[in-house]
Amino acid sequence: MPHPKDFFAVNAHDLRGFLDVLQCLYSLWLSAPKPPTREIRDRSAESSLSVAFPLVTPAYRLQATEDVRDASVVFGSSAAVPYDTIHDAFLAHVGMPTELVAIVDHGGDSMTYRELERLSGRLSAWLRSNGVGQGARVFLLIERSIAQIVAILAVLRAGAAYLSISESPFATLVPVAVLPHDSAYIIYTSGTTGRPKGVIVSHSNVCNLLCLSPGNLGIRPGTRVSQLLNVAFDMCAWEILGCLMNGGTLHLRGPHRQDWINVLKTVDVVISTPSILEQHDPADYPNIRVVATAGEPCPQSLADRWAQRAIPTPNNAVYILDAEMRPVPRGMPGIMWAGGRGVCMGYLNRPDLTRDKFLRDPFLVQGGMMYNTGDIGKLQEGGQLIHLGRVDDQVKIKGFRVELDGVTAAVRACPGIESACALLIGQDLWAFYSPTCVPTEEIRTTVVASQPYYAVPCKYHALSVMPLTT
Template sequence: MKAEFHDSALRDLPLLDRALFQSFGAGPIRIPPFHHIHHAVGQQAARHPDLTAVEHLGESITYAELDRRAELLAEFLTRAGVRPGDQVGLFLTRSIPMVVGILGILKAGAAYVPQDVRIAPAVHLRHIVRTASINFVLTTSEHRSALPDNLATVIAIDEVPDTTRFCRTFTEDSDIAAVIFTSGTTGRPNGVRVSHANLCNVLLTAPGCLGVAPGTRVSQLLNIAFDMAMWEILGTLAHGGTLVIRGSDIERTASTVDVVIATPSVLASLDPAVCRRVRTVAVAGERCPQALADAWSRHAVFHNSCGPTEVTIVNTVQRYEPGGPLTIGRPVPNTTVYVLDDDLRPCRIGEIGEMWAGGECVTAGYLGDPELTAARYLPDPFLGGDRLMFRTRDLGRWTHDGQLEHHGRTDDQVKVRGFRVELDAVTSALESATDCSRATTLLHNGSLVGFISPASAAPEEARRAVEELLPYYCVPTLIVPVDTLPTTDRGKVDRRALLSRLDGQKETVA
């Protein structure tokens, strides 16, 4: 069973395309078992109190103890003045107290706002506190001194009194679970308001649940400020799994788990032969190379996913089969995807357009920025009512068997010599060359520049691969071999770092 689209929104399409546009664009209807994500975690604590909930560098905590500490913290926050609907900062690093902090904030009826204090500069933290009207910041005693002065009321999670007897104050649950700050296109971070309904929809239904069950070990590799960290952390605990938080050695952690959730850049740093225990992999956040999907899908179920923060982690998922076409799949349950032209009219099946997302994945907008919210979240003419759809800025098209192909982003379409070029298409061609495992393409001073990895990959062969697959104007002027592609603190290819390498770079490379 799927949602019905309004006929009036489909009138510009031929009859056959109308049926396929709806059939392909609507995910199945499923009812999540909980309305608030921490209630799912609480059920696991009640059913499996002695199971290990979290591991980190030799330390561990059971579900019963995690729930007890989170309840203590929630009561402490309530008595300190935190009210339902508030935003509470969670400024620390990966640790067991981090997980206690998340659940304690949710149990207090507030939304958590995560940041890694080792990475986020003081000006960034101040902007977040100001934008989110944060009065309380949770950290640990270890990181208290790293926070800017006069930031907010700072509470060290590991210093909260361990009172075994207390009367828990009743608190109402909030609609908003987290505020995730993205880099945005405005030059300053934008706070995306993610609701409990958003999280329950993607994390408590398949395929987003990833088959996690009591005893399943799931890695926590990503920056805690990244929306995919919610998939790792809350997606694991909501199903009774064991969250294995990494230290400095990512591969060592990944080799001990059953499920890995990562960006393709982070996954590319891991050796599948070392991580033989891994049986399920999910990637999102950036384009996935086919070779990477093939390497991991030989021994693990491989999910290629897509979706910006504003549509709650991911809103399309493909279970990839080795050697088959790599797409971003189909909409997750209770969500929709519309491929539209520049005038917001439905594209025919097979035509490339911009992807808009609707349904239960659509978040509550940008905190404190109604103008940007109004520009990116528009009334949904397909579902109607008061529903909104979000402009993803991703380009895509439907295949004739109902798979969604990703064709880059609207801001990745560049003009070269008067011709429009899709950077992702050039990158795919570069990666088709022998010995090129990863690549990316940038526009620099009006010319295309390709970066290929590893450094042993031959630029001349990569150039020939592009020449064979794409028009002449798509061939990079410069192709630079590098050991590895640098990544941002969120595990994506760092294009700024690559552009900085071009200073003084000679075109004799290729």
């Protein structure tokens, strides 16, 4: 039986799971002479093994299901959310005895919470008088500024949802629709098929994440928070709303690189993507005490540079399931499904896609929905989640399955490489990297040392600057 070279380095928890699988297979083979079949392919060879059974014992499956139901939330404890809407959380900080500064722009202009409440309230009243209310959607075409923040709060206070298209490439592709009453905002993504997808995010989703620790990132009245990201990017809402719902002061960056540096040297809390953080040295910003990152895979080396540990958010769950929606054996990889109050409302005007990705959560007693993240992972003993890659990043090269994330990591491991990306273009595996000064042969030598021959890129292309998600 072929196996990974480091198989016997697994811990006892993973080994028990593997033994459960073997026990189940042997007993089923002996008891069923002509079982129905489904194909499971060995990742290390083209030979296939046909089985038709759940690969865990009935006792383990019952225990795994009960464990999920008993825990209710796999990674975060249950907690009461103090506010029902985003603007309720914001208004709670308006009447505080100390006059709090809400926003500071890159030119030094500022606005207090009282001023922001007054202006957003006036604009909200005007919107309502013109028929904008629950279920409506308001397009915001405003550059990064204090006025943009005023408009966002005004729309929310009117009961509508906002869609900021000031920097979105999908502005002309957005269909008109009436939204559910709890909708707060819509974020568009290109999607794996190239067709834009509008994700509807509710007040409940936002309040559960941003009003509770650790999702609120320890933001308190007076905490200085960065606003660096493109307003069309989903993490931008974490910056803006997470700050104003907890009494922080939002610092808006300007258009130039020095503006980014000025903000980073000022704030206490930074929310950004890994590729942006890679360009900066934590030692240059001793003022920063909290960093939150998402949107891209985060290399372990980057995480080690910026932070020591991460804490799960309350009222949320992560399940590791097989293709038949059953808990997988201990330590075995499966598809990661997200459950709990953080699951959003689905895709705008895409009921087909919503049905595929959002299913009723069978593990939570109180019900709800769960979402197929498309990630592959496993749970270690003690509940630690290990991310193994993406379902859609797995490709076939010369008949072998290859994880592009693994090839990317191998290229990035070469000394001198700052950014890398592996792509399958046609039948060729390409490696894109920066900076340009690293010789191709050095990169290839590094990759060959850790990857099988079929996972070694045949073409290399140096980039002066790696395109980033902002």
